Amino acid sequence: MRQGFLVRVPGRHRAVGPAGSFWSRAGLPLRQGAAVLALVAVAVSVWLWEVRPFDSRHGLGVDAPSAGIGAAHAPLGAPPSMPGGHGGYTFMRMQGNGADPVAYDPCRPIHFTTSTVGLPPGGDALVREAVATMSQASGLQFVDDGLTDEPPVPERDPYQPDRYGDRWAPVYIAFATPGQIPRLAGSTVGLGGSTPRAADDGVLVYVTGSVWLDAAAMDDLLAAGRRDSARAVVEHEIGHVLGLDHVSDATQLMSETGGTGAGPSDGDRRGLAVLGRGVCRPDL
Numbered sequence: 001m002r003q004g005f006l007v008r009v010p011g012r013h014r015a016v017g018p019a020g021s022f023w024s025r026a027g028l029p030l031r032q033g034a035a036v037l038a039l040v041a042v043a044v045s046v047w048l049w050e051v052r053p054f055d056s057r058h059g060l061g062v063d064a065p066s067a068g069i070g071a072a073h074a075p076l077g078a079p080p081s082m083p084g085g086h087g088g089y090t091f092m093r094m095q096g097n098g099a100d101p102v103a104y105d106p107c108r109p110i111h112f113t114t115s116t117v118g119l120p121p122g123g124d125a126l127v128r129e130a131v132a133t134m135s136q137a138s139g140l141q142f143v144d145d146g147l148t149d150e151p152p153v154p155e156r157d158p159y160q161p162d163r164y165g166d167r168w169a170p171v172y173i174a175f176a177t178p179g180q181i182p183r184l185a186g187s188t189v190g191l192g193g194s195t196p197r198a199a200d201d202g203v204l205v206y207v208t209g210s211v212w213l214d215a216a217a218m219d220d221l222l223a224a225g226r227r228d229s230a231r232a233v234v235e236h237e238i239g240h241v242l243g244l245d246h247v248s249d250a251t252q253l254m255s256e257t258g259g260t261g262a263g264p265s266d267g268d269r270r271g272l273a274v275l276g277r278g279v280c281r282p283d284l
Contacts, residue, residue, distance in 0.1 A: 063159050064197070069167040071282040075106040079139030079276030080269070087252045087267025089274070090245040092193065095204060102196050102204045103243050103278030104140055111170035113145040117152060118175040118215040120222055127173050130234035137264050138242060139276035145170045152176040154183070158195045158208045168207040171241060173234070175215040189214040192237030197284055205281045209241035232261045239268065243275045 091101035104110055112131060114124045128144060135142045150163060152174040160169045171194075178185035194209030213233065221230040232253065239254050246256045253268045264272065 063157075065159060065161070065166045065168055067284060068282040070108040070111075071105070071280070072107045073280075075139070075280065076109060076141040077106065077135075077139040077276070079106075079273045080137065082273050083266050083269050085266030087249050087265050087270070088247055089252075089254065089267050089271025090247055091271070091275075092240065092243050092245045093196065093204070096202060101243055101275060101278075102206060103275045104194075104206045105281050105284065106140060106276060106278050107280035107282070109141045109143040111143045111145050111167075113148040113150070113170045113172060115152060115172065115174035115176075116147045116149055117180075118177065119147070120175060120215070120219050122222065122227075123175055123218075126222075126227065126231055127234055130231050130238055133231075133235055133263055134238045134242060134272065137269050138272040140242065148172070152180040152212060154181055156210055158197075171209045171211070173211040174213070175218055176212045177215055181212045184212060184214045189217040190233055190237045192240035194241050194243065199281050199283050203279065203281065205278070205284055206241075206243065207284060211237040211241060213237070229261050232263065235263060239264070239272070242272065244268065244271050 093102040094100065095102060112127075114127050124147060131142050131144070134140075145164075148163075148170075150160075150172065156169070156172060158169055164170060176184060181191065183191055190211070190213050192209065192211045194206040196204040197207045198204055211234065218230055218233065221227075221233070236253055244254045247254050247267060249255055249265075249267060252265045253263060254271070
């Protein structure tokens with residue numbers, strides 16, 4: 001299949017590395033720069049539709065905010081033009097027409113929050129830097145809601161009015177342990193994905209998401225002075241939140257091997273530019 005047009009069928013993508021994951025703690029402790037880059041080169045996240053870490057119910061009802069919260073009349077940002085170079089992209093999920101990817105509403109900001117639970121020193125700044133990179137590459141606008149004491153749980157409710165008010169819960173980013181998020185057990189170091197909701201006409205739109213980072217592995221990267229590598233991990237998982245899936249090109253951030261650790265490459269940026277051109281849905 002041509003790169004840039006491959007879409008995996010939900011539930012069929014499975015990790016084949018040690019302990020069923022492409023993240024391996026065998027790369028720890030981080031003794032040399034090469035070892036660190038080798039660790040970062042195996043950045044992955046488990047597919048949303050395979051492991052069901054988020055509420056994947058569609059439709060609206062009592063468990064949804066009032067429609068149109070925070071919606072503008074036009075996209076808040078402008079996706080960059082499609083870059084040249086090489087590399088493809090794939091999407092986590094497609095619309096029913098098979099032609100368009102599921103994406104966030106570009107007419108409202110994507111709020112995000114970082115959990116104080118297990119947060120390493122400088123972890124919140126690391127998250128903000130990664131978010132800024134992915135925002136610039138997609139044109140989607142983010143709003144930092146600061147820190148939250150919301151604990152990491154495997155099944156997160158996308159609508160939490162008692163905590164966040166009458167709106168979709170912000171994208172949640174946490175440094176967690178396998179005890180809190182069992183899917184982080186073994187060699188998995190990162191999980192990421194988003195929750196879709198169906199508009200009146202059946203079009204799916206992402207309304208919130210989560211990123212869970214293995215606290216011990218991220219601590220080791222930061223302690224070894226490999227901050228760029230740690231940031232690439234967060235960027236990779238935010239790529240999944242925005243709707244990108246894995247690609248076979250090892251030079252791309254969304255590669256199953258984690259790319260080069262230098263952030264989004266040309267294929268990643270093309271995919272993010274497409275996702276930044278989602279449809280405005282004030283009815284959600």
